Amino acid sequence: MDRIRLGIIGLGRLGRHHAENIRFRIPNAELRAVCSVVKEEVDAALRDLQPAYGTTDYRTLLQDKELDGVVIATTSAYHCEMICAAADAGVRNIYCEKPLGMNQTEIDRIWDTVTRRGVRVFQIGFNRRFDRSIRSLKEKIDAGRIGKPIVIKFLNRDPLWKEEDLLRFSPTSGGLVFDMLTHDYDLARWILASDAVSVYGNGGVYFYKGLEPLGDIDNCTLLVKFKNGVMGFFETSRNSSYGYHVEIEVFGTEGAMRMGYPPSRDRLESLTVGGLGRECPRWFFEYWEPTFQAELQHFVDCIAQGKEPEVGLEDGYKAVEWALAATQAVQMNKEVPLK
Ligand SMILES: NC(=O)c1ccc[n+]([C@@H]2O[C@H](COP(=O)([O-])OP(=O)(O)OC[C@H]3O[C@@H](n4cnc5c(N)ncnc54)[C@H](O)[C@@H]3O)[C@@H](O)[C@H]2O)c1
Missing domain, CATH: 3.30.360.10 (Dihydrodipicolinate Reductase; domain 2)
Structure with a gap:
């Protein structure tokens, strides 16, 4: 079976580790694209993890029709903007680090956008x-x-x-x-x-x-x-x-x-x-550490097998x-x- 092609936005403390898991430890996934506003982080990921490309502009990554899904691991204040931009750009499968959003307005907007756009797999980063x-x-x-x-x-x-x-x-x-x-x-x-x-x-x-x-x-x-x-x-x-x-x-x-x-x-x-x-x-x-790999393996398997994730939009919202x-x-x- 084809591997699930993922792009990741955010290559900091946690995002870099997620990127390494996708690249080296999740056999049915491919790390296709990486993004961070910090160019040095993108360059380091290009060198060490060899994705197809890297960018400092997350909207470029969201336009990539070859991607099966996107992993968002940026600073919490950007989760709402990026989830909604991904859903609006037609991304069908989204994983986002916790928290879903920073306030009631943000989580209501995310709920509305993700459901209206018909995102298929939406998983929130409750790794525990x-x-x-x-x-x-x-x-x-x-x-x-x-x-x-x-x-x-x-x-x-x-x-x-x-x-x-x-x-x-x-x-x-x-x-x-x-x-x-x-x-x-x-x-x-x-x-x-x-x-x-x-x-x-x-x-x-x-x-x-x-x-x-x-x-x-x-x-x-x-x-x-x-x-x-x-x-x-x-x-x-x-x-x-x-x-x-x-x-x-x-x-x-x-x-x-x-x-x-x-x-x-x-x-x-x-x-x-x-x-x-x-x-x-x-x-x-x-x-x-083992739970970070397990949650992304779950995300990839849900995409590959058309399953509902065990931890999704409602859990993030609540x-x-x-x-x-x-x-x-x-x-x-x-x-x-x-x-
Ligand atoms: N599940 C957990 O146990 C756990 C643990 C730690 C952090 N987190 C969550 O993970 C997220 C990231 O935390 P961190 O500690 O890795 O943060 P960090 O500050 O180390 O990294 C943030 C990353 O986001 C990137 N970024 C910020 N704005 C961006 C933009 N506009 N476009 C592209 N990239 C952008 C930064 O360049 C950096 O690579 C946070 O939401 C945090 O709550 C979860």
């Missing part, structure tokens, strides 16, 4: 759904292993950032509550097969004082009520002194299921005068709605209802 442990947790909960869920807990801690990097990243990210918890909003509604009805939030600047003038924070906690009665607790931080740490726990009427504890880079344990030790993961990328409500809840320190 492709994690083996999380998939197993969901399967077992669905099978009734822990009875009826009562509480779901998420913990999401970034290792210490260099303050200058965080201050550069913050203004384009949508802020801690919007950006950092986006995967958890999606996972919670997927695992529980239920949407949130309300969110209450707390948060502030505890570590990076430079965030204050930007209106961003570095730590927060949320309490969430779900339609099916489950209670949710979410905690997130930008300043974990010991490393990257993600945990999920679901407690039910017949037991509990937990993933991610203790945070571990690998399966090694050391026994020394300091006691029992395990190294923590250092950064999100190494922890989730996560942003939730992120907006949670941001408001933390800013106003009150309970905010969701639609």
Whole structure:
């Protein structure tokens, strides 16, 4: 069978890695085109990954009728513009990194354009759904292993950032509550097969004082009520002194299921005068690396086999709605209802 020809827009921290996966690790895909506004990134990709061509103008790539699909991995503020431009240009299959958009107007515009233009496969970059442990947790909960869920807990801690990097990243990210918890909003509604009805939030600047003038924070906690009665607790931080740490726990009427504890880079344990030790993961990328390949493999297979993606437009839309409500809840320190 012919390989699925993809073009990628955005060759930064994540986009470059997506491009490498398409080029080297997804056998039924071909990396046909690359694009970034940074010419050096395009030149490096042309040299290392040998696509048919590279460009600094994403509209050139969208006019390429040889492409079967487009992967958008640009700064979040460009997702709306690029998804809509791709759909308007007749691109039939689109993968976009999370978040879908930055506000209600953007996600409504995307919803309207993608559905009106009849985009066939639309996948949003919730890579954690492709994690083996999380998939197993969901399967077992669905099978009734822990009875009826009562509480779901998420913990999401970034290792210490260099303050200058965080201050550069913050203004384009949508802020801690919007950006950092986006995967958890999606996972919670997927695992529980239920949407949130309300969110209450707390948060502030505890570590990076430079965030204050930007209106961003570095730590927060949320309490969430779900339609099916489950209670949710979410905690997130930008300043974990010991490393990257993600945990999920679901407690039910017949037991509990937990993933991610203790945070571990690998399966090694050391026994020394300091006691029992395990190294923590250092950064999100190494922890989730296999899921980035798996999600793009899924996108390519959906195109090749005419399947619906497991994680699509509605999931991206709902996560942003939730992120907006949670941001408001933390800013106003009150309970905010969701639609
Ligand atoms: N799924 C995850 O776990 C995860 C992790 C990190 C980042 N992300 C998402 O991935 C996206 C990219 O993040 P990043 O950390 O790689 O960002 P980055 O800043 O490292 O890279 C952004 C890229 O977009 C390109 N770009 C920006 N504007 C452009 C334009 N107008 N035309 C063409 N190219 C343009 C830049 O040149 C650069 O190559 C963000 O939306 C972010 O939310 C997802």
